[in-house]
Amino acid sequence: MPELPEVEVVRRGLAAHVTGRTISAVRVHHPRAVRRHEAGPADLTARLLDSVITGTGRRGKYLWLTLGDGSAVVVHLGMSGQMLLGPVRNENHLRIAVLLDDGTALSFVDQRTFGGWMLADLVTVDGSDVPAPVAHIARDPLDPLFDRAAVVNVLRRKHSEIKRQLLDQTVVSGIGNIYADESLWRAKINGARLASGVSKAKLAELLDAATDVMTDALAQGGTSFDSLYVNVNGESGYFDRSLDAYGREGEPCRRCGAIMRRDKFMNRSSFYCPRCQPRPRV
DNA sequence: CCGTAAACCTGGAAGC
């Protein structure tokens, strides 16, 4: 479940059920799921066994489980990763299986195998402890220490299109293709505009829109178009019904009635209202 | 520094 709200839904589910548990068995079913753990599957398995899960964390689209020895299991869901508690109905895409000391199964299921687990130590960055592989990821808009003014300054400094920067996880994290389009629609900005040409006030408004839309999505359990995006209990979220831009090509803008358009951008789709969010002159 | 394309994968949907 890719973007921040979906990842946070998963983190909350894990926090409620795995904190304080000890790992009593581990099996890596597919080596690709641990390819970013450089020491290899055997090392990961050995170090996880008998570890106590002391807590959970998240920054942007990365989530992690902290362990008793001070290290952390870093999880990225990629495009199709799931963290499931309890029996798994379809084991075709089961990549990692863990058994907890209370008998609960924790499974990493990932159809496309873009996601994965790795073990890492925590490092302190700008006053916050995060796993080393997450050190380069910027704070996300739901982080209490998110510095909106600082991000606005970064956006203005770079000579680059605004949507490209919204998707740059080293500028602001957690935003993916859906919430970038939703944020731009709410702020009435076309993503193809150069950020340096947008006023500071308008960029602040855009970041506020990102905060708001992801908060709203989180309250609805995230966005799920299909069964690929589910919480730890395999349940879908409902925010797809509340989307104003993403996937609405050919439908009327909910604000002005103009027909929504889709453009190709960065090898993916961008949905926007041609009247509320006019394209910049080339 | 900036932008693009391809790579990593599977499978559902749409087109012929």
Place this chain on the structure above:
DNA sequence: TGCTTCCAGGTTTACG
């Protein structure tokens, strides 16, 4: 009913 092509909530790398 096939078969082909395109598409998908992400990230990394190579290259111009």
